[in-house]
Amino acid sequence: RFEGVTMAPPDPILGVSEAFKADNDEKKLNLGVGAYRTEELQPYVLDVVKKAENLMVERGENKEYLPIEGLAAFNKVTAELLFGASNPVIKEQRVATVQGLSGTGSLRLAAALIERYFPGAKVLISSPTWGNHKNIFNDARVPWSEYRYYDPKTVGLDFDGMIADIKAAPEGSFVLLHGCAHNPAGIDPTPEQWEKIADVIQEKNHIPFFDVAYQGFASGSLDADAGSVRLFAARGMELLVAQSYSKNLGLYAERIGAINVVCTSADAAARVKSQLKRLARPMYSNPPIHGAKIVANVVGDPNLFNEWKAEMEMMAGRIKNVRKKLFDSLSAKDKSGKDWSFILKQIGMFSFTGLNKAQSDNMTNKWHVYMTKDGRISLAGLSLAKCEYLADAIIDSFHN
Ligand code: PLP
Ligand code: TYF
Structure with missing residues (x-):
């Protein structure tokens, strides 16, 4: 057969x-x-990864199952790294963070959430984009279309085309944005352009959906590379952010990342988190522990x-x-x-x-x-x- x-x-x-x-x-x-x-x-x-792994061996850490949402210490530091620990979205507990199978698995979980709670909603993706984006939304049965991004004539950003396409999309669409170091174009909007993109997204009641695969790896600064996400969060908008530690910690094969959903209340965040767990359970039950412990040890220790x-x-x-x-x-x-x-x-x-x-x-x-x-x-x-x-x-x- x-x-x-x-x-x-x-x-x-x-x-x-x-x-x-x-x-x-x-x-x-x-x-x-x-x-x-x-x-x-x-x-x-990375040396810090080896050090964190040595610590884990010394402490004799176990390999028990993690909860469906992942390692609590990881989820805490990963959201803080992204938004900044003093960000109101963190202080007000408005972020639902679930450990994912690196960037790809986190994007896939978010796609499943969109498919379930926003039936028919479209995801707008940049032209061009990382090839797997289309596969992810196709497999999750989420309709998508492209917005103009790269202009071969200027070898730069087609900013007017991008704005026009985001404006023309049906109200309440999801707009997939590369947080920094756009793959493959290597061109990011300037801070002023990010503000204008946020304006249009707000006007149209769209929901921004960031893919952050290179925090710290683009400019060398973790904070600078999270600037786009923080600019949107500062406007009090709801947003989705997928994170990956493949590049910045070199943890490619550990499959460690997270999906963060910024909500308007702590209550909504708790409900969204419960639904993300419900989606994860029949797909892979719970995520792997090794990479999560490495990240928690490195980010949680001032020296490392x-x-x-x-x-x-x-x-x-x-x-x-x-x-x-x-x-x-x-x-x-x-x-x-x-x-x-x-x-x-x-x-x-x-x-x-x-x-x-x-x-x-x-x-x-x-x-x-x-x-x-x-x-x-x-x-x-x-x-x-x-x-x-x-x-x-x-x-x-x-x-x-
Ligand atoms: N998104 C983008 C734009 C990428 O370039 C990558 C590759 O690093 C990923 C997501 C996800 O990679 P991974 O699943 O290894 O985290
Ligand atoms: O674009 C890249 O080369 C990286 C690595 O399915 C990658 O993002 C490539 C393909 C893939 C997962 C990661």
């Missing part, structure tokens, strides 16, 4: 790593998946917290250095007069190069540079030593 099952297509991002593994060329470079590498291009486990901030700055700094070196290499080598400054303006882990599908194919087939077909490269997978090679590959592919 399984004879009728057809082959599923590979994931456009995670599938790139599989193709990379199968390539035996020495020059090969994996700039597909957004995962931090050292200058030697090796995976990196400071060490974490230093390590995050180091990671964000390394990415900024390769960004600069790539720009310098491209500018020096390219004789066509093309303006490469967009690379410096983009923030976060990625650069959205503007290479089209055929050109991206050339990068891979001729140069063994693995990247997604939308022209995105992960700078976290690049070293200073490989910038010249990558610049040659990009110039060749652009003028191909």
